[in-house]
Amino acid sequence: MSKLMEWVDARIPVSDMIKSQATEYPTPKNLNYWWNFGSLALFMLIIMILTGLFLAMHYKPDAKQAFDVVEHIMRDVNYGWLLRYLHANGATFFFIIIYVHIFRGMYYGSYRAPREILWWIGVIIFFLMMGTGFLGYVLPWGQMSYWGAAVITNLITAVPVIGEDLVIWVWGGFSVDDATLNRFYVLHFLLPFVIFALVIVHMWALHAVHSNNPDGIDIVDEKKDTLPFHPYFTIKDLYGIGVLLIIYCWFVFFAPNAFLEPDNYIPANPMQTPAHIVPEWYFLPFYAILRSIDFLGSFSKLAGVIAMVGAILVLFVLPFLDRSPVRSFRYRPLSRSLFWIFVANSIMLGWVGYNPADATAFDGALPLIILGRTGTAIYFGYFVMLFIVTAFKIEKPLPLPKSL
Amino acid sequence: MVIEAEENRRDFLILATGAVGVAGSAAAAWPFIRSWSPSADVLALATTEADLSALTEGQMITIPWQGKPIFILYRTAEQIAQAKEADSASLPDPEQDKDRVHKEQYLVLLALCTHLGCVPQPIGTGDFGGFLCPCHGSHYDTSGRIRKGPAPKNLPVPYYTFKDDHTIVIGKPV
Ligand code: HEM
Numbered sequence: 001m002s003k004l005m006e007w008v009d010a011r012i013p014v015s016d017m018i019k020s021q022a023t024e025y026p027t028p029k030n031l032n033y034w035w036n037f038g039s040l041a042l043f044m045l046i047i048m049i050l051t052g053l054f055l056a057m058h059y060k061p062d063a064k065q066a067f068d069v070v071e072h073i074m075r076d077v078n079y080g081w082l083l084r085y086l087h088a089n090g091a092t093f094f095f096i097i098i099y100v101h102i103f104r105g106m107y108y109g110s111y112r113a114p115r116e117i118l119w120w121i122g123v124i125i126f127f128l129m130m131g132t133g134f135l136g137y138v139l140p141w142g143q144m145s146y147w148g149a150a151v152i153t154n155l156i157t158a159v160p161v162i163g164e165d166l167v168i169w170v171w172g173g174f175s176v177d178d179a180t181l182n183r184f185y186v187l188h189f190l191l192p193f194v195i196f197a198l199v200i201v202h203m204w205a206l207h208a209v210h211s212n213n214p215d216g217i218d219i220v221d222e223k224k225d226t227l228p229f230h231p232y233f234t235i236k237d238l239y240g241i242g243v244l245l246i247i248y249c250w251f252v253f254f255a256p257n258a259f260l261e262p263d264n265y266i267p268a269n270p271m272q273t274p275a276h277i278v279p280e281w282y283f284l285p286f287y288a289i290l291r292s293i294d295f296l297g298s299f300s301k302l303a304g305v306i307a308m309v310g311a312i313l314v315l316f317v318l319p320f321l322d323r324s325p326v327r328s329f330r331y332r333p334l335s336r337s338l339f340w341i342f343v344a345n346s347i348m349l350g351w352v353g354y355n356p357a358d359a360t361a362f363d364g365a366l367p368l369i370i371l372g373r374t375g376t377a378i379y380f381g382y383f384v385m386l387f388i389v390t391a392f393k394i395e396k397p398l399p400l401p402k403s404l
Numbered sequence: 405m406v407i408e409a410e411e412n413r414r415d416f417l418i419l420a421t422g423a424v425g426v427a428g429s430a431a432a433a434w435p436f437i438r439s440w441s442p443s444a445d446v447l448a449l450a451t452t453e454a455d456l457s458a459l460t461e462g463q464m465i466t467i468p469w470q471g472k473p474i475f476i477l478y479r480t481a482e483q484i485a486q487a488k489e490a491d492s493a494s495l496p497d498p499e500q501d502k503d504r505v506h507k508e509q510y511l512v513l514l515a516l517c518t519h520l521g522c523v524p525q526p527i528g529t530g531d532f533g534g535f536l537c538p539c540h541g542s543h544y545d546t547s548g549r550i551r552k553g554p555a556p557k558n559l560p561v562p563y564y565t566f567k568d569d570h571t572i573v574i575g576k577p578v
């Protein structure tokens with residue numbers, strides 16, 4: 001065995017790589033459980049690709065067959081129901097994990113120097129994930145699939161001048177139809193592999209600058225401050241995967257439709273829109289932002305789209321908006337309050353996005369559109385406030401520990 | 405020693421190679437990009453015919469044209485009056501009712517909300533006696549004009565002609 005490894009290592013240094021990048025890779029000893037979510041995300045990506053590949057072996061991207069073929073997978077294909085429920089619920093858990101992973105980075109200042117590029121790759125992955133989730137949701141070709149696709153592709157018409165022609169090009173016709181379904185399927189198949197490639201770049205950038213940690217301070221003494229990745233973090237990551245699997249499998253086996261919309265079990269009908277269209281839950285805060293801009297007359301549509309896209313793009317400049325000398329919000333009381341307002345506000349926006357546009361709260365006293373507009377202001381306000389609080393030194397950071 | 409003529413020659417060659425490469429890639433990309441545009445069979449389905457003889461006053465039908473829903477409403481006198489009255493109201497997308505119909509009683513609309521493309525609900529569901537788009541709450545009046553909500557424009561009137569008194573042809577033949 002060791003003879004064989006020697007032979008291989010002389011030609012491609014695998015053992016070195018495994019040692020320096022995995023088993024003996026120095027990892028901050030104070031990482032808490034929020035650091036589990038990266039490995040959880042990778043685990044979900046692998047599950048999605050695996051279940052997706054096996055679904056693809058039965059699926060047919062044809063407007064006349066797609067709906068029935070998903071039912072065929074559910075009823076006739078051996079364990080087809082399991083593949084589909086793992087895949088459909090997998091998307092939900094993938095997004096829960098990614099949102100926690102992003103919030104983790106925002107709280108502990110992991111986007112700060114020298115991790116900006118690492119952070120940007122993450123935001124690109126998030127973007128592509130949203131695209132993949134959207135495209136995948138079209139494939140079962142139910143009413144929500146169809147009308148979700150119609151509403152989202154229609155956002156393209158907001159592009160000045162060429163919008164109308166562009167959307168016809170994207171559809172391959174004059175409406176969402178067979179050609180659209182077929183190309184969406186191909187892209188849904190392709191994007192996860194692009195994501196996979198970007199995850200490798202993400203890891204590369206991570207291993208170049210190393211993990212941040214809850215205290216947000218740099219490693220002073222590698223011997224004292226770090227532990228080898230194996231066995232300390234392999235076991236911790238495995239534990240996290242165990243917990244995830246219990247919750248995820250509970251949904252798959254006992255509440256597989258909890259996150260799916262009943263309307264999506266009605267075949268797509270281009271002649272009739274369901275009374276209430278909702279996107280998948282993981283788009284809801286952004287959907288609420290889109291809808292909240294309705295007071296600018298004929299500019300509303302374009303402005304809504306810009307606000308929605310801007311809500312993600314703003315993450316790119318976050319590393320430059322935060323000017324504090326300290327990374328971790330553990331030692332930044334003001335930033336920490338802002339952060340929790342941001343989290344609560346995001347959930348509130350999600351709730352607004354889930355409800356019909358003209359819904360009200362408190363017996364009609366509060367139209368939700370008002371909440372949506374306020375929430376949108378708070379969403380972007382977070383980034384402005386974080387800049388103000390740090391750039392003008394309004395926040396007085398607490399003293400940092402000398403070492404981990 | 406640097407020979408200036410050689411240097412210039414090399415710069416030129418690099419530039420020329422780059423330019424040919426970029427232009428060539430752009431030209432090669434074109435067929436791929438164009439392959440996404442509607443194919444010939446999709447374009448061939450440009451027109452749809454509908455028989456309106458069974459339609460009675462106040463009734464509305466939905467017919468597919470190019471995969472999109474078309475509303476044809478046989479308007480009542482009241483609905484026509486409502487539409488004309490609103491001609492002078494302040495409209496987000498001002499248009500006269502008479503410019504939106506060929507025959508006053510038949511209102512023909514491309515029934516895709518100009519906000520994000522949902523199909524509005526039938527006549528009488530919205531404020532102003534017209535159509536309500538359920539997705540984000542746009543209200544269209546009895547002429548299909550936007551009156552309230554996020555949609556920026558009136559419901560479009562598709563190109564159509566009357567073949568005879570009761571037969572309507574929607575779309576332009578290509
Ligand atoms: C980033 C990873 C992925 C995400 C977030 C994702 C998301 C989704 C979602 C939300 C659906 C709709 C589920 C439903 O309502 O039934 C779906 C369906 C589907 N996906 Fe994926 N997917 C991913 C990866 C893949 C891969 C790699 C493949 C193929 C190689 C694939 C193939 C399919 C197929 C064939 C369907 C239609 C069957 C069905 O609706 O269950 N997916 N995907």
Ligand code: FES
Binds near residue numbers: 517
């Ligand atoms: S699509 Fe009709 S109001 Fe948004």
